[in-house]
Amino acid sequence: MDTRYFNAVKQPEAGTKLGGSVIRSGGLVAFPTETVYGLGANGLDGEAVNKIFEAKGRPNDNPLILHIAKKSDLKDLWKSVPERARLLMDEFWPGPLTMVYLKSSRVPEEVTGGLDTVAVRMPIRAAGVPIAAPSANLSGKPSPTTADHVKADMDGRIDVIIDGGPCNIGVESTVVSLMGGAVTILRPGGITREMLEAVIGPVNLSPAVLAPLKQGEAAASPGMKYKHYAPDAQVIVGTGSLPDMAAKLIAEYDRREAEGLTCIIFATEETRCFYRGKRYVIIGERKNPLTLCESLFAQFRAQEGKADVILCEALPETDMGLAYMNRLLRSAGFKTI
Ligand code: TXA
Numbered sequence: 243m244d245t246r247y248f249n250a251v252k253q254p255e256a257g258t259k260l261g262g263s264v265i266r267s268g269g270l271v272a273f274p275t276e277t278v279y280g281l282g283a284n285g286l287d288g289e290a291v292n293k294i295f296e297a298k299g300r301p302n303d304n305p306l307i308l309h310i311a312k313k314s315d316l317k318d319l320w321k322s323v324p325e326r327a328r329l330l331m332d333e334f335w336p337g338p339l340t341m342v343y344l345k346s347s348r349v350p351e352e353v354t355g356g357l358d359t360v361a362v363r364m365p366i367r368a369a370g371v372p373i374a375a376p377s378a379n380l381s382g383k384p385s386p387t388t389a390d391h392v393k394a395d396m397d398g399r400i401d402v403i404i405d406g407g408p409c410n411i412g413v414e415s416t417v418v419s420l421m422g423g424a425v426t427i428l429r430p431g432g433i434t435r436e437m438l439e440a441v442i443g444p445v446n447l448s449p450a451v452l453a454p455l456k457q458g459e460a461a462a463s464p465g466m467k468y469k470h471y472a473p474d475a476q477v478i479v480g481t482g483s484l485p486d487m488a489a490k491l492i493a494e495y496d497r498r499e500a501e502g503l504t505c506i507i508f509a510t511e512e513t514r515c516f517y518r519g520k521r522y523v524i525i526g527e528r529k530n531p532l533t534l535c536e537s538l539f540a541q542f543r544a545q546e547g548k549a550d551v552i553l554c555e556a557l558p559e560t561d562m563g564l565a566y567m568n569r570l571l572r573s574a575g576f577k578t579i
């Protein structure tokens with residue numbers, strides 16, 4: 243398949259129009275959102291949705307998020323709209339919040355992997371039909387935050403790539419489940435736990451956000467079962483407080499280099515002074531974890547073929563630090579030192 247490339251930086255409306263028409267005719271379109279690039283198909287057309295799983299090499303039981311253009315589209319996709327959903331969407335849509343609730347009969351089972359719930363979000367940029375879209379990477383790879391990342395994974399596998407420039411949050415949307423009368427974070431993201439709690443009070447955190455699933459434990463979100471966000475290199479997370487954490491990373495660096503491996507440290511503005519004489523790259527500021535989220539996946543991709551081991555710093559698991567630690571720990575297969 244020849245993949246068409248459209249530069250929508252200067253012509254966002256033409257990009258949306260092209261994407262919409264290809265999606266309505268059953269094709270696959272990669273498009274930018276405020277979080278990461280998505281790979282979209284008509285979410286009401288099971289056959290089109292199947293092509294997404296094929297292009298990504300994604301397991302069929304890992305369900306997709308439906309992306310809508312206006313809040314009123316939600317009632318057609320869910321059995322009913324609970325009050326807490328109304329409160330959350332009034333505050334956070336359009337934006338990086340995905341909500342999971344009982345699906346209506348209009349939603350094809352291809353979208354939900356056979357579950358009786360469906361995930362819905364309203365991104366800042368949207369098209370006409372509900373668009374089923376996972377992140378536009380090959381399954382298991384870091385999510386793409388630029389059109390070049392999409393091209394690297396998807397060229398020849400999809401119809402169109404719409405380039406809208408780099409995404410600004412850099413990690414995928416917050417996913418919450420509204421089942422069981424509660425609000426439970428399944429995946430942390432740009433809408434933080436603190437922001438949610440300011441609107442609706444206490445919010446649960448699924449244990450799988452920061453720890454591996456135990457043997458035989460059911461996944462609240464099927465995505466938690468699979469290895470995720472993995473760069474080619476081994477990722478290791480240094481924990482504890484500074485400067486001990488930096489000392490542990492340096493000791494690990496020296497040990498691995500002595501074994502003949504190439505190491506790099508993902509440092510921050512605040513910690514660069516610790517790593518003099520080592521190979522490091524500054525990926526953001528500890529005091530502003532959003533800057534680290536924005537660049538993490540792009541920095542992983544930039545190390546492809548260059549580093550065998552990537553040494554990273556843990557952050558406090560508050561505000562955007564929670565989303566950062568969730569992605570980092572999963573990339574590391576939960577390997578901490
Ligand atoms: O920011 C985002 O959310 C991006 C952009 C493209 O919108 N999309 C994205 O989709 O990250 P994906 O497919 O890579 O991740 C969706 C996550 C998966 O972990 C999936 O298992 C979970 O949401 N999910 C989807 N439907 C679900 C459901 N009904 N119940 C529980 N988890 C669900």
Ligand code: MG
Binds near residue numbers: 376377385
């Ligand atoms: Mg993904």
